[in-house]
Amino acid sequence: SKMHFIFSNEVVLLFDFWSVHSPAGMALSVVVVLLLAVLYESIKVGKAKLLYQAAVSLSIPTSQLTEETDQDSSGSDSPPVSRTRLRWFFCHFGQSLIHVVQVVIGYFMMLAVMSYNTWIFFGVILGSAVGYYLAYPLLSMV
Amino acid sequence: MDHSHHKEISHMAHNTTVPSHHHHPTTSASHSHSHGGGMGDMMMHMTFYFGFKNVELLFSGLVINTAGEMAGAFVAVFLLAMFYEGLKIARESLLRKSQVSIRYNSMPVPGPNGTILMETHKTVGQQMLSFPHLLQTVLHIIQVVISYFLMLIFMTYNGYLCIAVAAGAGTGYFLFSWKKAVVVDITEHCH
Numbered sequence: 001s002k003m004h005f006i007f008s009n010e011v012v013l014l015f016d017f018w019s020v021h022s023p024a025g026m027a028l029s030v031v032v033v034l035l036l037a038v039l040y041e042s043i044k045v046g047k048a049k050l051l052y053q054a055a056v057s058l059s060i061p062t063s064q065l066t067e068e069t070d071q072d073s074s075g076s077d078s079p080p081v082s083r084t085r086l087r088w089f090f091c092h093f094g095q096s097l098i099h100v101v102q103v104v105i106g107y108f109m110m111l112a113v114m115s116y117n118t119w120i121f122f123g124v125i126l127g128s129a130v131g132y133y134l135a136y137p138l139l140s141m142v
Numbered sequence: 143m144d145h146s147h148h149k150e151i152s153h154m155a156h157n158t159t160v161p162s163h164h165h166h167p168t169t170s171a172s173h174s175h176s177h178g179g180g181m182g183d184m185m186m187h188m189t190f191y192f193g194f195k196n197v198e199l200l201f202s203g204l205v206i207n208t209a210g211e212m213a214g215a216f217v218a219v220f221l222l223a224m225f226y227e228g229l230k231i232a233r234e235s236l237l238r239k240s241q242v243s244i245r246y247n248s249m250p251v252p253g254p255n256g257t258i259l260m261e262t263h264k265t266v267g268q269q270m271l272s273f274p275h276l277l278q279t280v281l282h283i284i285q286v287v288i289s290y291f292l293m294l295i296f297m298t299y300n301g302y303l304c305i306a307v308a309a310g311a312g313t314g315y316f317l318f319s320w321k322k323a324v325v326v327d328i329t330e331h332c333h
Contacts, residue, residue: 012188012189014189014190015189015190016189016190018189092316092319092320093316095315095316095319096312096313096315096316097312099311099312099315099316100308100309100311100312100315103307103308103311103312104308107293107296107304107307107308110293110296110297111296111297111299114297115188
């Protein structure tokens with residue numbers, strides 16, 4: 001017996017508790033999957049923007065990090081340098097966490113499509129389209 | 143005029159670890175008359191579970207039966223996911239390095255009022271038979287194979303192995319893109 005796409009109001013998605021039997025439940029599941037796909041595309045754009053903003057903000061000369069430097073530090077600027085490094089570390093760590101979320105959501109979407117339920121598949125595709133449409137123009141905005 | 147050029151679009155548009163979908167071999171089809179996912183499907187899990195007994199991993203001889211074997215499999219999958227992230231970043235930096243050479247190609251085109259204008263084409267790319275391009279191709283094949291393996295591992299729905307994939311990807315991203323992040327090219331969007 002072969003697997004193929006079917007139209008059905010019954011599916012079990014990802015977890016045992018996510019069991020759908022009715023058209024209402026299916027509609028809700030499609031909406032959830034759609035939002036998941038929108039989130040996935042947004043995270044991709046968000047990661048790139050965060051990286052850009054972090055690089056921009058950390059290439060500012062340390063004398064202009066006004067919220068961190070003291071006004072009376074005449075000669076030494078070593079505290080701002082180490083604070084910059086620390087900020088960069090936290091920023092990069094945050095990026096890595098976002099990356100994990102992106103990877104997991106990507107796999108969840110793959111597994112959802114693997115249910116071979118056509119409504120769910122449409123939800124993933126539509127969500128990817130909407131997410132891409134809304135998020136990608138934000139890349140060129142500074 | 144050098145026509146042996148291979149123009150490459152230097153923007154990485156492919157996403158992270160989800161390759162294009164494939165048809166998986168199945169045991170039983172779930173038609174619209176069956177009750178939910180777990181009933182007609184005895185061999186393959188279709189929902190997430192935590193367990194280490196009789197877990198088949200990718201190949202027919204590779205079956206996990208004890209907690210120790212699961213721990214070993216966790217480490218192996220973790221390292222595989224980490225290696226995948228590193229490979230991606232290594233390929234990106236390799237590509238950037240080999241595209242330092244830019245060729246300018248000028249050709250005359252007719253302009254308004256019968257004048258002749260010189261149009262300059264800029265080509266950023268690699269030659270087909272050059273070593274960087276062949277190396278990129280080999281690395282690409284390895285990357286595709288590993289990404290499919292990771293997908294198949296995630297498809298076992300085993301909670302431990304899925305966590306290993308996610309954690310390995312995160313750790314690999316953290317370690318390997320540390321240096322890469324310093325050189326940010328804002329025209330490159332999306333991974």
